[in-house]
Amino acid sequence: MLNNFKTLKFIILTSCISLFLYSCGSQKEHETSEVKTVVDSTKITMSNIPDESIFNLQSKWITQHDDSISLIKFANKITVAAMVFTHCQSACPRIVADIQRIENALTSQEKEQVRFLLISMDPERDTPPVFREFSKEHGLNEHWTLISSTMDATVEIANVLGVKVKKLSDGGFDHSNTIYILNKKGVVAYQQNGLEVSPDETLKQIRLLQ
Amino acid sequence: MKCFIILILVLWHQDGTAQHSRNNNKIVPIKGGYYVPLYSLDSQKVYIHDFSMDVYPVTNNDYLEFVKKYPEWRKSRTKSLFADSNYLQHWNNDTTFNKNIKNSPVVNVSWFAAKKYCECEGKRLPSTAEWELAARASKTKIDASKDTLFNQWILNWVSKPNPKVLPNVGSTFRNYFGVYDLHGLVWEWTYDYNSALTTGESRGNSGLDNTLFCGGGSFASKDLNNYASFMRFATRSSLKAKYCVTNVGFRCVK
Known part of the structure; x- marks a missing residue:
């Protein structure tokens, strides 16, 4: 007492x-x-994350399920993340397919330790209902989270990850296609650059983090 | 209850200090207008609304006030996610530096730090377009981007090595809008410094980091003679948000 x-x-x-x-x-x-x-001191929280963790970003995000979250929510699991926009005509479906390739190559035991995260670079249009539609279209399961925030938070996370984003006048975006592997503490452990590259190295890196 | 009283005292105290620690940077209005980005795959005019800009770049002294007020931005405490190890490397420690750089522009600050500074001043970092719009004014012309002498003056600065001790702010020239030091002192962060994506596009592969400026010949530029602008875009695009560089400072806009 x-x-x-x-x-x-x-x-x-x-x-x-x-x-x-x-x-x-x-x-x-x-x-x-x-x-x-x-x-509870065993779990990874804001107090025991490393300085280089992306969980240090204070921004609030909204998910496909209308939940408001902080990035620390992705602690304690390995996260496979990419920045996308759902109106993207070609590259984004491919980057999603590339992540699904990674997902499919994991054993069911490994899958328990891994989460998949799509971060919107188009917060104006990527709303929870749009995310839900996109998830259905691409067959994304419960291990996937789609999030968007304010433009400022979006620019900030793009800068943290080193994603170059440029808005085009037709409403699309020019951007780098990179898949990020975050360790359980939110530190970028590996980056897979470009589309349709072999996921072998990425899988190896994910397994190293388990 | 005790806590509540302390809280009130604290808030009251903060209010008081805020009045005194506000930096001395005056802002002046900048007339908006059309600006054509130097190069882009998507080249077209952008309209920039009227805004206000700091007359001077932020000085070491201004920045000191900031880190005093926001200790999480002192160099011993700043997280490596937000600033590399060169952050404020020219300062002796968290809150001291040689007196002779008091009024020199602060450098060795990351994009995150610059952005936070401006936010805490109730301002923001300028967009590249805003910065370029203000910076195309010479002493007498609102747009001197085609003025050979003006461009030559900038190029002369670019080609000189950095001085060991940066001169005080206000030591270059006052432009048409009343803004000093947009050229001739330090490079400056902009909010979207990295938005000039020049290799590939959404459909291409993205070996961006290493190839960004090697294929210069293929830039879709509107004005190939404007070498100084190329230098600025090259410098900006070579930066990452956590980089702290000895010749990159910043100023804020509203």
Whole structure:
């Protein structure tokens, strides 16, 4: 009981300090997550991720299921990610097919450790219903998450990943086609560049992370 | 309850400091207009709305105020995701640097840091188009991009090595809009610095990192004589958002 009280006191104090320290940006969430680790220190959370983890991005994202999430949600599993836009005529379906090739090559046991993530570079058009339609069309299962955010968060994540994106006047995008393998802590462990390259090396890298 | 009182005190205190630590950078209005990107697969005019721009690049002193207020951007604390190991490498430590660079433009800052600085000032980084629009003004002309003397002046700067100690902001010239140092001092970050994608396109393969500037001959440029613009686009496109470079600074717009 006393212990609980101490924890509570600590939480309150930390919240106050966090408010004090951060006024620009949304660092608050970071502090709150840190408090949670007092309770459970085995899981990967905001407090024990490396500096180079993409989970350090504070942005909020919306999924195909209308859920609002932070990137830390992808902690504790290996993530195969790519930036796409669903109105894409040719390259994106191919990049999705390339990821599916990776997915199909994994054993069912391996699949349990891996998640697939499509990050929209077209937040204006890629809404949850559009994502759901796209998932159906491409037969994406429950291991896949499609997310979009604000334009600013999109530009930020593209910069973190080193994706070059350029909006074209016809509403499309020029972009690099790269598949990213994130380790359980959100650090880019491997990049598969280009379309229709053999997934062998990527699979090897995924297995190294298991 | 105690917490609530502390909170109020803290907020009140922050409000107070915010007043004093605001940097001295004045902003001036920039008249919008049409701008044709130097090269693009999709070359066409973009219309830029009126905006306001910092008169000077952000100085070391301005930046010091920022890291004092936002300790997560001190060099010992900044995450490697957001800035490489050269971040503020010309500073002695988290909050000190040689006095003689106080009013020099801050360099060795990443895109993430520059972007955050502007946000915390209630501003933003300029788009490349906005920056170029403001920077095509000479002392007397709103658009001097075809002015040989003007372009030659810029090229002369580009061809000189970087001085050991960067001069103070305001040491170059005041352009038509009242903005200083767009040329002649440091390169500057823009919000979409990396949007000039020149190899392949959506359907192509993407060996982007290594081939970006080797195939220069194939650029669909609107004006091949404008070598200085090429230099700027080349410099920008060679950057990554976490790079901190000794001759890249920034300024903000609104």
